[in-house]
Amino acid sequence: MNIKNSTAIVTGGSLGIGKATAKLLIDNGAKVIITGRNKERLELAASEIGAIACHIDITDYNNFKPTIKELISKHGKIDILINNAGIGAFGELGDLTIDQFESVFNTNVFGLALFTQELLPHFKERKSGNIVNIASTAALKGFAHGTVYSASKFALRGMTQCWQAELRKHNIRVMLINPSEVTTAFANAERKERAEVDNKLRSVEIAHSIKSALEMDDRGFIPELTVWATNPF
Numbered sequence: 252m253n254i255k256n257s258t259a260i261v262t263g264g265s266l267g268i269g270k271a272t273a274k275l276l277i278d279n280g281a282k283v284i285i286t287g288r289n290k291e292r293l294e295l296a297a298s299e300i301g302a303i304a305c306h307i308d309i310t311d312y313n314n315f316k317p318t319i320k321e322l323i324s325k326h327g328k329i330d331i332l333i334n335n336a337g338i339g340a341f342g343e344l345g346d347l348t349i350d351q352f353e354s355v356f357n358t359n360v361f362g363l364a365l366f367t368q369e370l371l372p373h374f375k376e377r378k379s380g381n382i383v384n385i386a387s388t389a390a391l392k393g394f395a396h397g398t399v400y401s402a403s404k405f406a407l408r409g410m411t412q413c414w415q416a417e418l419r420k421h422n423i424r425v426m427l428i429n430p431s432e433v434t435t436a437f438a439n440a441e442r443k444e445r446a447e448v449d450n451k452l453r454s455v456e457i458a459h460s461i462k463s464a465l466e467m468d469d470r471g472f473i474p475e476l477t478v479w480a481t482n483p484f
């Protein structure tokens with residue numbers, strides 16, 4: 252697809268991977284709507300990168316339907332949905348709480364799926380659409396203290412495969428991106444971005460991977476793409 256003149260929604264576009272991806276798409280001629288929970292941070296990011304701010308918390312699934320409808324009618328078309336908003340909770344089996352499971356699954360699985368579902372009639376009607384789900388290498392392999400997060404990303408990987416099976420016949424491309432560690436504000440309660448480190452991935456590397464995957468001619472798509480740092484040790 253051509254990024255130029257396309258319209259994209261990036262959930263969680265106010266920080267980190269989402270913000271870098273929104274910026275790269277905008278720099279390449281797309282109109283980009285970003286969402287986030289913190290309104291002030293969202294509006295600041297939007298004005299910084301030239302995006303359109305839309306204050307949607309993806310866990311607010313009983314209320315976001317009219318806002319998504321409004322977005323579609325206002326902008327005429329949506330070509331790309333980047334399901335990037337995600338959170339983590341970490342702890343060892345023995346110390347886990349239902350709150351950790353509920354908050355992480357509400358965002359990374361339930362909210363993500365129900366948000367996507369609201370855009371589906373639009374994609375099906377147009378017989379085109381691009382859904383990019385941001386999972387993680389935690390979707391491929393479990394690790395100590397990763398029960399809640401890894402389970403949510405395994406679930407996202409499973410849902411992605413189901414949507415690929417359901418949506419190919421509608422010319423809707425569904426892609427999964429699995430970044431390894433990226434120096435962002437992820438899992439930081441103060442929401443402060445981590446300093447760049449030479450041997451770890453930055454948000455911009457993930458943004459480039461997403462853009463490259465999208466740019467393939469519409470006759471094909473990359474079902475799953477994993478991104479590793481070359482030498483993180």
Ligand SMILES: NC(=O)c1ccc[n+]([C@@H]2O[C@H](COP(=O)([O-])OP(=O)(O)OC[C@H]3O[C@@H](n4cnc5c(N)ncnc54)[C@H](OP(=O)(O)O)[C@@H]3O)[C@@H](O)[C@H]2O)c1
Nearest residue numbers: 263265266267268287288289308309337432433435436437
């Ligand atoms: N950083 C890593 O090492 C890494 C590695 C692999 C995969 N990932 C995945 O990449 C995605 C982005 O991570 P990141 O590192 O860029 O995280 P981040 O820096 O914490 O940014 C997350 C973004 O999502 C928004 N957000 C969180 N919950 C939301 C909700 N319920 N509704 C709407 N927006 C919400 C945040 O804004 P507000 O806080 O204002 O809502 C922020 O804009 C996540 O899905 C994460 O699991 C990250």
